[in-house]
Amino acid sequence: MANNTPSKNPLAPVTAAVSKIAASNVVQETRNLLFHHIHNTKESKEVFADFVAIIRSKPFSKLSQVEREIHRKKLEDTCRKLLTRLSRVGLKYEVRRGSEDLIFVFILCPLDRLKQECERSRIHDWLVGARIRDIDENIDGPLSDAERLRLVHDIITNPLSEGGANINPGLSDFELIEGFLPLQDRSYNEDWMIAWSTKWMIDKDDLLRLRNHFGEKIAYYFAFLQFYCKWLVMPAIAGLVTYYSGAQYSIPFSIFTVIWSVTFVEFWRRKEYELAVWWGVRHFSRIERRRTEFREECFIKNPVTGEQVPYFSPWRRWLRRTLAAPVILIFSITLSLSLLFYIMIEVIMSEYYSGPFRDQLIFLPTIIYCLLIPTLNSFYINVAKRLNDYENYETESSYEFNLTQKICVANFLISYLSILFIGWIYVPFSTEIGYFFQELFNRFGFSMTIKKVGPERLVTELKYFVLTAQVLNLFMELILPYLIRFGSFSMKRIKNNGATKDGGRNEDESAFLKRVRKEVKLPVYKIYEDYAEMVTQYGYVCLFSTVWPLTPLFALINNWIELRSDAIKICEHTRRPIPRRADSIGPWLDNLVILTWFSSITNPSFIYIYHPDNKVLTSPLSVVVVIALIWFTEHIFNVVHYVIKQMLEALPSAADDLVQKEEYELKKRLLEKAGISSGSSHHEDSDDESIKKREDSEWFWHSGHAPNIEEALQEIMQDKTE
């Protein structure tokens, strides 16, 4: 067990390099000054803290006397409790006023305390099977920036019973605390942005460095984005070739797309697992902390560790989920109908209607959309959150998983429904729909013209979603935040001439406080949005590539930029995220699987309907024929999916080998300690001659029996010749 062989660890050199900085966070505590930190790389003296607790108070000057007293009391209680708890768990703190309504508590974890927490956490991980390596080997191993922050955050938020300070921002006693903010590491951010913007491909080491800085949860997003980007090259080229060959609704390209989707998802599943093993977060779900909001039914004995743990019956949770299902269903239907209503109005206005006020009414659909859809969506998100709270999940990841799945229903409807409607219903039945509206309009005395709508309408719609949406998104993510900040900065300058009262005791501190104020103003990084964007885009690629073969190419271009712009976003436009662990991309994998399955329906269906060699089928019964055809192709897809999955499973996985090897070696060391040899007695000689020579030697444990072979043989042979 004392077998200290760091050279065997493939990640060791990188981790060591990264953690050199972190490990040197030996803090100079200068009594009444803020924590100072010697950056050994740049030799610059810099103010430093692990976390900043942000306390938001109301500006006293604007309160009445009574209110001020109440608020003062509350603030004092909160702060007293916070500081007591912090010092109780061994953390250092410094308090500074940030501005009139902001108080910063700078928190620093001394190295000894950190080591202690690290040891506790690693042993715990190892005990429940999340770490594969032997405890002794790693206890003094390097500590990454992400792990340090995670551990400190654990100390702050863990329940008292587990040795934490149990400070949960926004809840009960700590209502005034807005949150804990880890400060951006500006030199890391600079290096990161320079590195990524100057290279074509993000490699494994880059990801590892990212994981060491921001934690596994964020690293998984970038790993997925990079993996997806790489995989997009193939369909992008195939799509380009198809597009320039002039083939419309190409069958080979369509088959390629579906098979590509399946393979991509299955390979990612593998990759994800490998990353979990390499990053040491396998079985992470087993050790995940309970959510503070989790409400137990009763306490039961944990069957594994024997401790008393809070318990909530899974049956009851299923009952609650059953209650949620109709709500989601009703909302989906409402949203679908609203979307269809919008599309119909849009279609009528742009293509059929030629009555009075046409120039004004043309904006009607957009207005309806902007009023209706975001309202509905945000209302639904609210409802979904409540339902999810009610379902009372035990861990953050299961909570997030279920919330994401609920919200995604709306997301997918908004993203895909209009394309599907136009492709499946509007274009094939445009004449029927046209006549219907003509009749309707005539009855009310409006005039209208019927235009024949061709498949190009579908391409236009798809192009709009793929191109416009991507450009818009990039603008919103990258350029808008600058504009907003610039705007609010100018506003403020006008208001109070740029001078903010803060509690800085010297210039260093004031500069530091200014920087902290700036970071506090930034929004929290929401990983959900980034994933949703990527998965929705994957949907366009796998569902609709057949319609417009350039889709994957534009997705590829977008993602190449996205990969870098997201890096900028995290560095510049959001607060630094608190490092969190994860062992997968969670709910998104399931969404990828669902989209992939759905692609086996959309791709053939578009070919059946639009392929130039097919006659356009428009009678109601032909719909049924298309469904029947889809039935067949879908099952072929299922078989292909199964085979691909089987093939991948048959391939040996390096990650699995690693896990088994570590386990095996641990056990072997144990055996050696216990003095039991695990090797069986090997006899390499398969030659009977050599055995004969040794026949009478001491090798045989039973003496006197072996020479009887001749006797026995005689018995056999004699009996025969009788």
Added chain:
Amino acid sequence: MANNTPSKNPLAPVTAAVSKIAASNVVQETRNLLFHHIHNTKESKEVFADFVAIIRSKPFSKLSQVEREIHRKKLEDTCRKLLTRLSRVGLKYEVRRGSEDLIFVFILCPLDRLKQECERSRIHDWLVGARIRDIDENIDGPLSDAERLRLVHDIITNPLSEGGANINPGLSDFELIEGFLPLQDRSYNEDWMIAWSTKWMIDKDDLLRLRNHFGEKIAYYFAFLQFYCKWLVMPAIAGLVTYYSGAQYSIPFSIFTVIWSVTFVEFWRRKEYELAVWWGVRHFSRIERRRTEFREECFIKNPVTGEQVPYFSPWRRWLRRTLAAPVILIFSITLSLSLLFYIMIEVIMSEYYSGPFRDQLIFLPTIIYCLLIPTLNSFYINVAKRLNDYENYETESSYEFNLTQKICVANFLISYLSILFIGWIYVPFSTEIGYFFQELFNRFGFSMTIKKVGPERLVTELKYFVLTAQVLNLFMELILPYLIRFGSFSMKRIKNNGATKDGGRNEDESAFLKRVRKEVKLPVYKIYEDYAEMVTQYGYVCLFSTVWPLTPLFALINNWIELRSDAIKICEHTRRPIPRRADSIGPWLDNLVILTWFSSITNPSFIYIYHPDNKVLTSPLSVVVVIALIWFTEHIFNVVHYVIKQMLEALPSAADDLVQKEEYELKKRLLEKAGISSGSSHHEDSDDESIKKREDSEWFWHSGHAPNIEEALQEIMQDKTE
């Protein structure tokens, strides 16, 4: 690690009882007599051997001089090699002539050697993760009959490099050896048959006893049969109610059947895993021995253990499987066409044809069937075996898995195709088919009558398969072997007056040899056939219950008997199987899943076609409508299946807890040994008052900082009131 707590092991008492007999196999070796064994329960002295090697020689008297010499030489070589190898690995043997053409080598493993092998095997199991419990705890634990036989068989057949004797019956040097036979334990068999025939339900202990005697592979079959039997009660009752309520093609019953199937399969998957954990065979596949027939491409280093192991590329295997696929496809089509041809002929003869020789020609279809189908099938089985050999699987279980899947294709076609044909094509289109044949017959000058065929034709067909097949099967399994043995016994008695020359040296030995001869004459137990029967029957229940709701009831009755008759079969009508390990029912689970999925197609389809409220749809387009409807119901089924799977996964599994607990405790013991405390520092007091009291005490690692809370608070409050 030395924590010897056998009382914690829930299986210990039972195992101990069973193994008391086995452990007392201290053998009295009386030089030139056969092994004797004191049965401590009955105090009867009984001749005993672990295994009998059966060597089949040609009768010398019937050979020419030259042939006799050649055969003599070969026999002597084989026997010499066998005996040398046996004694080399430390096994004892006795040789006796069984009859003119049979030589028996009785093999016995001394207790010391057995212990040594047991230790080696258990450590190996533990190292690769198949055993969960700590090594020390179990090394002296009780040894079951099955484990003893398995270990002895391992010693005999393991490669020389692993310390075995490498004797593989039927291969190269050991061509004359027919096999190794463990002798039936008559007292166990008697107890077993009495126990099972006198109780309604087989419980967990019964299964454990079975597993301890016959090994996991056979125990899994009975566990499955018992589990299936229990689960059949529900649909049997539901079917009975539906039947007597007179509802035809009842929709509720149909829905019930489909949901029941899904739930059954998912629950069995869970049960199977639990059994694997309880029986200590989890991850068994990791330690499974390579097949002797496995041919390596090259040797590579095992990534886990670092040993050089034979390797065959999975890609190459997949290539070979790809080659096999068209063969299987072509055969399936041939078989399907033959079956359809048979059904058509049968239909024509029994329902349409009224020309000359009708009374003779009515037997034509049966003759065709008997000539065609079994020939095709056995030909296919041969081809499948060759293909499977060619695919070069590494372990017995993967070999068996793939062979089973190949053969099952034919099995399912023969079992279900005619029912499906009648239900889906013949009955709905009987008029069209009738007219077609009428025209055809008229052209050739035959006369025929068209009968309208109703849904009752389908019920008849199903009843035939369910009832006749079951009765026939029971007869073949249970009564036929008696008749055959009685027949051959009479034959023999006439031939040589019952006296067989054998090498028995006294009456005890002669009686024993007679018994062995009797057992050798029995066929080998083929577990494949029993599984195939059950799974096929499950198919009738889940696919066709809608057609005839009594199907599950008759299946239940059949299985209740089958459970007992199979016990009799193993005891009386087959050789005792060599105990083998298994961690699941293997390929059959996949077959259950496939059938379950298929049930989501057949059940709705029969309802769409036959439900009294539906109009019988016979136009070609209505087929398409039915397919479209099926498409919808199938997807509803998929969702239901997914939900049920999720619900089951959310339930905590006792087996998982057991595994984790064992791992956890092992690691905890290790930690304690290493002197590291795993418990975090617990502070139970969540009360801030008590913290305050301790504020100045030595608990805080940093002195002088904690009292500054007041100071810090002042800073906050003062700044505010400025």
